[in-house]
Amino acid sequence: MLELDKVFEEYLPNSEEMVGDVKTRRRLSPGQALAVDTTITDDLPRLIEIIISSFGRDVKSYRVYGSVGQLNWTLAYIPWVAVLRRNITTSTERGYYVVLLFSQDMQECFLSLNQGFTQFRETFGDKIGQKKISQVARLAAEVLQIPPSFIVGRLDLSATRPLGKGYENGAIVSRRYSVHDDVSEDQFRADLSQLLELYDQLATKLGTNLSDHLDQLSSDDYQEAANEIATTETEKSLPSGSLLPPSKVVGKEGAKYKRNPEMAAIAIRAAKYQCEVDPSHGTFTSRKTKQPFVEAHHLIPMQQQDEYEVSLDVPENIVALCPGCHRRFHHARFGELKASLGQLFSAREGALKSRDIVLELAGLLKIYKSDVDED
Ligand SMILES: [Zn+2]
Ligand SMILES: [Zn+2]
Incomplete structure (x- = not known):
């Protein structure tokens, strides 16, 4: 898939810039979006919206958006594109949703039914928060009927930061694509379709707030x-x-x-x-x-x-x-x-x-x- 390849190839080389003689991680400044940034923030979200509509789902009941980090801050280590059911959550900071996550080393990406870590960090602190989010992930996976090609539980995103680790531990069920796979759009569509169905299943079985079940x-x-x-x-x-x-x-x-x-x-x-x-x-x-x-x-x-x-x-x-x-x-x-x-x-x-x-x-x-x- 063109969009995935582009991120794999261009994200890391474009994440550094020279400040004087020093190589530093690029900051996001207004009006300086690179093509790889807009692949995450525009192209992939639009493509996913079109796919969602083609499933006969009402695209207005989803919030689909991608992020390469916050303005004036350094570029995100793990860029993502999230698909949120609006009646479950409207922010990636809380609740659970489907999210396309690129690993920090850009060797793989995952389409994952995952959870917002900020909510856990606010309630439990970082360390216990990581423990709790993985407990909730396990509990959620137990009630789902998961097709065999999917990974259940923890992911390896080579994450070095709390939010990335939160996605590693918060993963409920995911599909992995390596940089060496030639992922077709049909494959991606089929996986997204199954994950959206698992998303619905989870909402029916456990409701909108998973941590209620902790x-x-x-x-x-x-x-x-x-x-x-x-x-x-x-x-x-x-x-x-x-x-x-x-x-x-x-x-x-x-x-x-x-x-x-x-x-x-x-x-x-x-x-x-x-x-x-x-x-x-x-x-x-x-x-x-x-x-x-x-x-x-x-x-x-x-x-x-x-x-x-x-x-x-x-x-x-x-x-x-x-x-x-x-x-x-x-x-x-x-x-x-x-x-x-x-x-x-x-x-x-x-x-x-x-x-x-x-x-x-x-x-x-x-x-x-x-x-x-x-x-
Ligand atoms: Zn006491
Ligand atoms: Zn005492």
Whole structure:
């Protein structure tokens, strides 16, 4: 196929430019699109739209677009052309869609039913995000009837960046074309047709939001993600006032409310990576973040969410604790945590009210007299 060959041949040679004597990766500046850029942003999308129409599908219900990166930034390492069903997603940052991905070394490309990684990175941070997106990919592939010529699961795009790795891990089912294959347009059409059918199948079976089907984050993953996000991501600015309660996910131990590690990250950062019971409490330095490792604990436990019309998963209700104190809050005799609870509650009472979370100390103590099993 002419368009694929053109990208294979011209993308890398055209991705560098000389700035003075130095060879650098080309930046995308307005009015400087090269023919290989417009193959990705114009020719391939138009061709795919024509193919979609020829299947008798309504092309207006799809968003088809390609990208070689953002204006004024360096050229994308992995250029792509995406086919989004508008009622599932309208941005490659989130949801799932069919996407033509060129490998970073331009030795192959893949037509892939894949997922937006940005959504995962925002919720879990990069590292746990990669783990989660591949879990969702596996779960999605399980419900599909996949023809034998397709690759199930992970791809190798020779990616060196998080977004490219996200596509490697987020791949549900894909068709591979090597630079040495002479891919015909008929072959491409047939593969696209099958992938669009798998796309429809997935929407029918799992709905528009695949991550709804994820198990609850394990306790370790949750703490690790919270610490990682606290140290690496720019802080999400939350609206003030009450927030809507989180949704429930059904895991091995029944339905539980989802906890967002981003909320915990805000609390951990505010506590400056110190135990809020007593900042002199020792902990260890995290291998990943190089900061003291603290754990996030919901002062009013998430099991109480049923009693509230507003979210309990907010930074105001999350305290940073050293691992010892955290275990104490879950496992110690009530007498050994009563004083700490009083101390934390009086420090947080006003902040909790700002989120419309209303509770008396007596009510909190009553909760901790029975079991607090969720972290
Ligand atoms: Zn402590
Ligand atoms: Zn806890």
